[in-house]
Amino acid sequence: MQVGATMELLRPLLADITADGLSLIGEVTAEELDLTGEDALLSGPLAVSLDLTNIEGLVAVTGVLEGTIVRECVRCLKEYEDPLAFSVRAAFIQEPKSAPRHPKRIDLRKGRAEVVEAESEEEPDDQYHYQGNQLELAPMLREHVILSAPMQPLCSDDCVGLCAQCGKDLNEGPCQCAEEPTIPTFRVVQSMKHKTGGSSAS
Incomplete structure (x- = not known):
């Protein structure tokens, strides 16, 4: 029926x-x-x-x-x-x-x-x-x-989201925010070692 x-x-x-x-x-x-x-x-x-x-x-x-x-x-x-x-x-x-x-x-x-x-x-x-x-x-x-709702709904797997500084939709192109300078991890560790060694010697 x-x-x-x-x-x-x-x-x-x-x-x-x-x-x-x-x-x-x-x-x-x-x-x-x-x-x-x-x-x-x-x-x-x-x-x-x-x-x-x-x-x-x-x-x-x-x-x-x-x-x-x-x-x-x-x-x-x-x-x-x-x-x-x-x-x-x-x-x-x-x-x-x-x-x-x-x-x-x-x-x-x-x-x-x-x-x-x-x-x-x-x-x-x-x-x-x-x-x-x-x-x-x-x-x-x-x-x-x-x-049925996904835990993290995405419009596309390739979606890059919003700029954390200005909020521009980065899917539409890059924003004008300057990229924050990054320090290589190795250099940071070496610097910390030198500072630690110097304080111990004194």
Whole structure:
């Protein structure tokens, strides 16, 4: 079964996940994912393609998220458009009324969804809860988008950044700041040795 409307895309019903699974294809906006400019600045909607499988009430979600995000380069501080494309892997388990004696989780690492006994009470990062008969996918997708941000966003690997003195963008050409004279390390060490020797002799 395939669904494309935004409402059904972000809030699918468990009843719609048949034995053959459920495919969700469509677009979502920053507003629909509750993304602010501080989280991620999208230059347009994100294309979403997800496959849902219901296994004993545990829902495995896999797919792809694609779009473009506007980021700020850490070197030149200019904004640039960064193509976004990454895999989505998550599992939804029904919110328990009480802690289960033998908690279970969905193992997504084996190439297919499989229900296994949890090794500990600590939940994996890719597991989420749902209540009732409907999933809420927006928070999960929002988290994936935020976590996709690089630690050091660069507009280009060749970006040389700004001049530390005048702030000119050196990608546009050299600035007029005089280069600070540098003293070879060997000469500095030799000078220190002479000074130390002289003070010892006296």
